[in-house]
Amino acid sequence: MSSSIQDGQSSQQNSPIGDRIAQICSQLPTSVRLIAVSKQMPSAYIRAAYNVGIRNFGESRIQEAVNKQAELQDLSDITWHFIGHLQSNKAKKALEHFQWIHSVDNLKLAQRLDQLASELAVSPQVCLQVKILPDANKSGWSVTELLEDLPTLNLCKNLQIQGLMTIPPVGLRESEILDVFNQTSKLAESIQQQNWSNIQMPELSMGMSGDYKLAIQAGATMIRLGTILFGDRS
Ligand SMILES: *Cc1c(COP(=O)(O)O)cnc(C)c1O
Numbered sequence: 058m059s060s061s062i063q064d065g066q067s068s069q070q071n072s073p074i075g076d077r078i079a080q081i082c083s084q085l086p087t088s089v090r091l092i093a094v095s096k097q098m099p100s101a102y103i104r105a106a107y108n109v110g111i112r113n114f115g116e117s118r119i120q121e122a123v124n125k126q127a128e129l130q131d132l133s134d135i136t137w138h139f140i141g142h143l144q145s146n147k148a149k150k151a152l153e154h155f156q157w158i159h160s161v162d163n164l165k166l167a168q169r170l171d172q173l174a175s176e177l178a179v180s181p182q183v184c185l186q187v188k189i190l191p192d193a194n195k196s197g198w199s200v201t202e203l204l205e206d207l208p209t210l211n212l213c214k215n216l217q218i219q220g221l222m223t224i225p226p227v228g229l230r231e232s233e234i235l236d237v238f239n240q241t242s243k244l245a246e247s248i249q250q251q252n253w254s255n256i257q258m259p260e261l262s263m264g265m266s267g268d269y270k271l272a273i274q275a276g277a278t279m280i281r282l283g284t285i286l287f288g289d290r291s
Pocket residue numbers: 094096117140141224264265266267281282283284285
């Protein structure tokens with residue numbers, strides 16, 4: 058991703074969106090994977106981002122993503138990340154169209170994905186969505202619930218559990234947001250130290266347009282940026 062941006066080889070054909078994305082990318086540490094959140098954006102925008110080296114895209118609605126993927130079939134090395142709340146009746150489609158699911162937010166969903174992954178002979182990479190602070194507007198495990206569910210999650214052998222995902226509640230101050238990210242990072246570390254055979258915690262999916270710098274400070278490995286790359290969603 059970064060090489061074609063840093064050497065500027067395609068700068069002449071860049072679109073305005075491409076230029077903006079390349080500019081933001083050039084300021085990110087190389088340890089951080091940028092997920093370009095293209096929800097509500099047309100496939101042409103994804104193509105513009107692709108042309109400046111972006112290969113990871115995030116979508117939050119299955120059917121919308123499937124439609125765009127059909128228009129982008131020639132871009133065969135894109136990695137697709139599902140980041141929205143996943144209803145269990147869409148779980149199969151999610152597995153057919155995404156390599157990563159960041160938003161596995163309850164045990165039942167994890168078990169359903171595990172079962173379907175076995176039937177489809179795939180092994181998706183997943184993050185477990187956790188709520189460090191109570192938040193009625195979001196799904197996800199509380200810390201206590203997650204720790205209780207780890208033994209059962211460890212039995213989901215068809216899932217590659219790779220880390221935690223979190224979204225801080227709206228309305229926090231910067232110091233509180235940073236605290237949420239730091240606590241998520243510590244939680245991942247402590248789970249890693251429990252040495253589960255089928256739960257790894259190298260990835261931290263946290264940080265959006267408004268708070269990604271704080272997330273990086275706290276050790277994010279994947280940031281999910283939409284607005285700052287593509288502009289406002291209507
Ligand atoms: C929409 C969305 C994003 C991107 O948000 P921006 O503020 O536009 O960067 C990131 N993560 C999730 C889960 C989202 O739904």
